[in-house]
Amino acid sequence: APLASSFVGRSLVERAPVTSVEFNVTYKSNYTEHLPKTLILATGGTIAGSSSSATDSTAYTAGVVGIGVLVQAVPQLLNVSNIDGMQVSNVGSESLTDEIALRLSKLANKALCAADAPYDAVVITHGTDTLEETAFFLDITVGCDKPVVVVGSMRPSTAISADGPNNLLQAVTTAVSPNSRARGTLIVLNDRICAAYYCEKTQANTLNTFASPEPGYIGGLLSDKPFYYMGASKPTFKQVYDISNVTELPHVEMFYSYQGADFELLNTTVANGAKGVVIAGTGAGSLTDAGISNVDATVSKGVPVVRSTKINVGFVTPGDYPNTIASGSLNPVKSRRQLQVLLALNKTNDEIRTAFEEPLKTYLNLNISSYY
Numbered sequence: 001a002p003l004a005s006s007f008v009g010r011s012l013v014e015r016a017p018v019t020s021v022e023f024n025v026t027y028k029s030n031y032t033e034h035l036p037k038t039l040i041l042a043t044g045g046t047i048a049g050s051s052s053s054a055t056d057s058t059a060y061t062a063g064v065v066g067i068g069v070l071v072q073a074v075p076q077l078l079n080v081s082n083i084d085g086m087q088v089s090n091v092g093s094e095s096l097t098d099e100i101a102l103r104l105s106k107l108a109n110k111a112l113c114a115a116d117a118p119y120d121a122v123v124i125t126h127g128t129d130t131l132e133e134t135a136f137f138l139d140i141t142v143g144c145d146k147p148v149v150v151v152g153s154m155r156p157s158t159a160i161s162a163d164g165p166n167n168l169l170q171a172v173t174t175a176v177s178p179n180s181r182a183r184g185t186l187i188v189l190n191d192r193i194c195a196a197y198y199c200e201k202t203q204a205n206t207l208n209t210f211a212s213p214e215p216g217y218i219g220g221l222l223s224d225k226p227f228y229y230m231g232a233s234k235p236t237f238k239q240v241y242d243i244s245n246v247t248e249l250p251h252v253e254m255f256y257s258y259q260g261a262d263f264e265l266l267n268t269t270v271a272n273g274a275k276g277v278v279i280a281g282t283g284a285g286s287l288t289d290a291g292i293s294n295v296d297a298t299v300s301k302g303v304p305v306v307r308s309t310k311i312n313v314g315f316v317t318p319g320d321y322p323n324t325i326a327s328g329s330l331n332p333v334k335s336r337r338q339l340q341v342l343l344a345l346n347k348t349n350d351e352i353r354t355a356f357e358e359p360l361k362t363y364l365n366l367n368i369s370s371y372y
């Protein structure tokens, strides 16, 4: 593969594991005592992508450039943090597996939240196609207030105006900012800071793709300096789950509704061992009359069906299709992650329904008179 021009900075030194075998650190910056410690978990994606053409931002190969090259191309990182880098995978995020996502959560918890946690912040370099899935998963499974920032790029490292190096710098400055604590997992790209709970990819090609259309960005960056519009807060319906004993994420399938959908394939999916299903319904989670019998048959086999929306923005509320579980504000891929976590924790279908539906119901039914 051609050398990634925008990521070629100082001479490349990829060192052997240094800190601990657990973290299998392959890049380690020189240590500066007064600076915080950031662990970068590299997974691949376009930010580590490479092309033979400097004008190409569509037909490149994702996941080529290693963590050492990524970091050493942005020496400014070392002005704000000590950096350890670990190559967890090097794949396009469309191929990032549940196993890798689970591993990232465990590494982040160990790096940040364990009693003897060695790091102040975790930054994850990731492809953008499924970045919101990993970021949401981390948001609901990392159990402490230290920052986790997920970052990617839309142009490969070889492109003119590659966006990866500046995004990486902004991700690290955001991660080590004291103002970033207790805000959950953050997504940083293109000068904006977006809360992972709500953030999604909204445009297939352009740099300004990550957004949370209703809640909006929680902050941004002026050059490399992060700022927030409001103090730290938690998404209204967010719950954090302890998955330290989980060794595998269960198989949860996803279907899409459309005119004429009959959901016949639900039966195949259940026969193949799916433990749960998410349907990206139309509008506010509507499903076709023709598909209902297959949905009901799935639920009667004990497989929970969560109903979200292909619109990706807005709420699916409980009420219609009572056999199904309403996703609330969670889009289909986020619903899938939450369902996987609940199943992995051996929750019953009633408990799964409660976890998805009760926070919103309770919130909407708050009786003002009970306060006065």
Ligand SMILES: NC(=O)C[C@H](N)C(=O)O
Pocket: 044, 045, 046, 047, 062, 091, 092, 093, 094, 126, 127, 128, 129, 130, 152, 153, 154, 155
């Ligand atoms: N911009 C990107 O990173 C897209 C790439 N296919 C990925 O998700 O890995």
